[in-house]
């Protein structure tokens with residue numbers, strides 16, 4: 513890791529972040545920094561602490577110790593809706609769409625949460641265009657395929673105009689084509705927002721990754737490009753052995 517002073521704006525910073533469940537140190541003393549414009553993937557073996565770390569950032573869990581700052585605000589212990597209110601888009605593993613209404617209405621409802629009628633309408637049109645959801649705009653979300661529903665949810669995140677987006681396994685359960693399309697959408701979203709993605713799918717990570725943070729036993733084992741992590745003996749031992 514470089515010791516040079518980085519002049520980019522810090523978007524997310526954790527210091528000594530810990531989340532213990534009884535004797536289990538799910539996240540243990542993690543110092544993490546995400547800078548503006550970054551698209552950061554969090555990877556690691558099962559039980560490494562990625563999801564727990566992510567849930568601390570989103571407010572789904574209150575950490576046992578340590579501090580979280582989002583663009584300078586100390587958000588440690590904040591509720592998810594308070595964090596969203598800063599301009600943070602959150603997509604958890606639990607689907608958060610309205611199944612009974614159309615794609616367009618879902619996106620409009622999300623935009624309307626933060627904006628007036630007129631701006632919500634223009635944002636809906638813009639988001640549908642940006643994420644190329646035009647063909648399904650009038651379809652009822654509950655009747656869509658799994659991948660399409662995930663894209664609608666990404667649209668709902670984007671429609672709120674976030675400057676930080678936190679995504680938990682956005683490509684889970686997708687076909688290869690759907691995964692490739694999701695990678696494209698995430699790169700598009702990254703043009704306007706910094707992103708943290710927790711993901712298992714190596715193929716997907718290789719499609720989108722820039723800097724990658726490798727978790728192991730609640731700590732950050734390594735932070736580098738996917739190429740460097742793939743070439744590292746220890747990283748291969750703990751995680752990549754069977755996948756790289």
Ligand SMILES: Nc1ncnc2c1ncn2[C@@H]1O[C@H](COP(=O)(O)OP(=O)(O)OP(=O)(O)O)[C@@H](O)[C@H]1O
Pocket residue numbers: 533536537538539556557558559560561562563564565727
């Ligand atoms: N609510 C909980 N109560 C008790 N232990 C938990 C809880 N949530 C997570 N853990 C434990 O914390 C550790 C880290 O789990 P976590 O789900 O964060 O890992 P992960 O890297 O996201 O794994 P996966 O890739 O399987 O999702 C594991 O040992 C897990 O069993």
